[in-house]
Amino acid sequence: MTTTRTVPVAVSDLVARVTGDEKHDPSAHSTLDVVWVLYDQVLRVFPDDPEHPERDRFLLSKGHGPASTYAVLAAKGFFPAAWLDDVASWYSPLGHHPDRTLVPGIEIGSGSLGHGLPIAVGMALGLRDRSRARVVVLVGDAELDEGSNAEAIAVAGRFGLDNLTCVVVDNHSDNLGWPGGIAARFALEGWQASDVGTHDHAALAAALRGTAPDRPTAVVVDVPGTDPEEGR
Amino acid sequence: MSAADLRARFYAELDPALAAHPDAVLVLAVIGAGYVSETITRRPDQVVDVGIREQAMVGVAGGLALAGRRPIVHTFAPFLVERAYEQVKLDLGHQDVGALLVSAGASYDMSSAGRTHQAPADVALMAALPGWTVHVPGHGDEVAELLHREAGGAGRVYVRLSGQRNARPQPVDGRVHLVREGAASAPLVLAVGPMLDVVLAATGDLPVRVAHTGTPHPLDAAGLRELVGPTPRLAVVEPYLAGTSAAAVAAALADRPSRVRHVGVPRDAELRRYGTPRDHAAAHGLDAAGVRQQVTELLERPT
Numbered sequence: 001m002t003t004t005r006t007v008p009v010a011v012s013d014l015v016a017r018v019t020g021d022e023k024h025d026p027s028a029h030s031t032l033d034v035v036w037v038l039y040d041q042v043l044r045v046f047p048d049d050p051e052h053p054e055r056d057r058f059l060l061s062k063g064h065g066p067a068s069t070y071a072v073l074a075a076k077g078f079f080p081a082a083w084l085d086d087v088a089s090w091y092s093p094l095g096h097h098p099d100r101t102l103v104p105g106i107e108i109g110s111g112s113l114g115h116g117l118p119i120a121v122g123m124a125l126g127l128r129d130r131s132r133a134r135v136v137v138l139v140g141d142a143e144l145d146e147g148s149n150a151e152a153i154a155v156a157g158r159f160g161l162d163n164l165t166c167v168v169v170d171n172h173s174d175n176l177g178w179p180g181g182i183a184a185r186f187a188l189e190g191w192q193a194s195d196v197g198t199h200d201h202a203a204l205a206a207a208l209r210g211t212a213p214d215r216p217t218a219v220v221v222d223v224p225g226t227d228p229e230e231g232r
Numbered sequence: 233m234s235a236a237d238l239r240a241r242f243y244a245e246l247d248p249a250l251a252a253h254p255d256a257v258l259v260l261a262v263i264g265a266g267y268v269s270e271t272i273t274r275r276p277d278q279v280v281d282v283g284i285r286e287q288a289m290v291g292v293a294g295g296l297a298l299a300g301r302r303p304i305v306h307t308f309a310p311f312l313v314e315r316a317y318e319q320v321k322l323d324l325g326h327q328d329v330g331a332l333l334v335s336a337g338a339s340y341d342m343s344s345a346g347r348t349h350q351a352p353a354d355v356a357l358m359a360a361l362p363g364w365t366v367h368v369p370g371h372g373d374e375v376a377e378l379l380h381r382e383a384g385g386a387g388r389v390y391v392r393l394s395g396q397r398n399a400r401p402q403p404v405d406g407r408v409h410l411v412r413e414g415a416a417s418a419p420l421v422l423a424v425g426p427m428l429d430v431v432l433a434a435t436g437d438l439p440v441r442v443a444h445t446g447t448p449h450p451l452d453a454a455g456l457r458e459l460v461g462p463t464p465r466l467a468v469v470e471p472y473l474a475g476t477s478a479a480a481v482a483a484a485l486a487d488r489p490s491r492v493r494h495v496g497v498p499r500d501a502e503l504r505r506y507g508t509p510r511d512h513a514a515a516h517g518l519d520a521a522g523v524r525q526q527v528t529e530l531l532e533r534p535t
Binding site for chain 2: 099100101107108109112114115117118119120121122123124125126127129130147148151152154155
């Protein structure tokens with residue numbers, strides 16, 4: 001396994017096949033760095049056996065931006081890259097919001113915001129005494145507006161779910177802002193929380209690997225600039 | 233709560249159900265926790281109480297199911313079905329996982345608590361989502377059988393526990409059963425769940441037959457068709473929103489000239505009164521006198 005500091009061009013090309021973008025600009029996709037680093041360096045997954053019981057679970061809660069995740073799953077061999085060429089067509093299993101029943105490697109159907117984190121809490125509860133698998137859920141900073149996340153952050157903190165990691169991709173798209181910062185809100189609820197930039201893949205990998213023995217982990221990934229994937 | 237109460241029986245059967253099914257996990261949002269404190273102490277790994285957080289309650293249930301566990305989710309009907317309806321739709325149905333949802337506080341059981349604690353639309357809402365089975369037990373023995381069966385199941389199942397109950401248990405096989413026989417041409421009154429004893433009392437001297445089902449969704453269409461015959465006159469008496477089963481009944485009888493009366497909680501106005509469940513049943517026409525009047529109207533109109 002090699003550590004790269006940028007997303008390989010081949011993976012960016014796969015993203016472009018989904019989005020139809022001419023220019024290969026990874027920063028145009030707020031989740032690409034973190035999803036690539038997760039699948040390339042952090043998660044224990046089995047592309048040839050996507051439902052392996054010991055796999056780590058990655059839940060894309062921010063389901064309205066699945067291009068990066070589709071591209072990374074294709075790059076890792078979960079399904080043929082040809083699937084990326086007709087996303088959201090009648091015959092494609094890939095839609096603008098992913099459906100877990102249609103796509104190998106997609107752990108939850110998502111799209112409506114605020115569902116992934118509560119599901120991840122239940123998944124972590126269900127696995128924690130039976131498996132070494134981790135549950136990693138990706139949410140957006142604007143998605144945190146949904147009150148269901150506040151419920152889940154409190155529950156996970158109180159239950160000390162050490163097999164749960166919440167990655168908050170902060171592309172500063174939240175309308176009303178989070179005074180005091182996003183990480184502080186997790187920390188107050190008993191999570192191990194850290195901030196990291198999206199472009200330093202070594203630091204990103206280290207943050208995503210880091211867990212605490214008695215509490216869940218939150219990694220707030222700062223993504224500068226605007227993101228055409230945003231919006232509902 | 234007396235021991236014969238459906239909700240009390242549910243709590244009493246939970247501990248043996250969890251013992252028999254190690255994958256089962258009870259998911260609570262405070263409501264009910266006080267009644268199962270011994271179980272919580274005995275089986276901490278099989279009970280999750282998320283506090284007063286119904287979205288998290290159903291979301292957590294979805295995650296548990298995705299992890300291979302069997303969630304049993306319980307709280308009052310308005311908070312289980314209505315408050316977390318999108319979670320029921322997406323975190324269970326859309327993920328294509330199962331759960332056993334058990335509500336307490338049916339329709340106007342909590343008459344003195346007011347509208348905030350009443351959800352007569354619960355069965356209609358659950359039946360609007362794909363893949364759910366809805367059981368409306370009318371006796372504690374039915375609750376026990378359903379719980380022990382479904383705690384080890386995999387499907388999406390909603391069980392509505394009510395304060396109202398029948399004197400005797402009925403089958404929980406999902407079928408329509410004839411309870412009081414009569415001339416084959418006599419109109420049929422289909423009592424759903426705990427309405428059976430009320431219907432029997434209401435129609436004792438009327439020329440009708442009485443049938444029962446504890447499973448309004450999916451409705452046993454074949455069983456109903458067999459009982460009503462080629463020119464049905466039918467009254468469906470449900471203890472929740474009137475007409476909840478109308479679409480299923482209409483579909484079952486689409487090939488024959490039918491006259492059907494749907495009796496239930498009226499859907500056109502909110503009853504802004506407190507009082508007892510008995511008061512509310514009378515106001516809604518769901519006591520014996522009200523049911524009798526509505527069945528009589530069905531009989532009096534020319535066929």
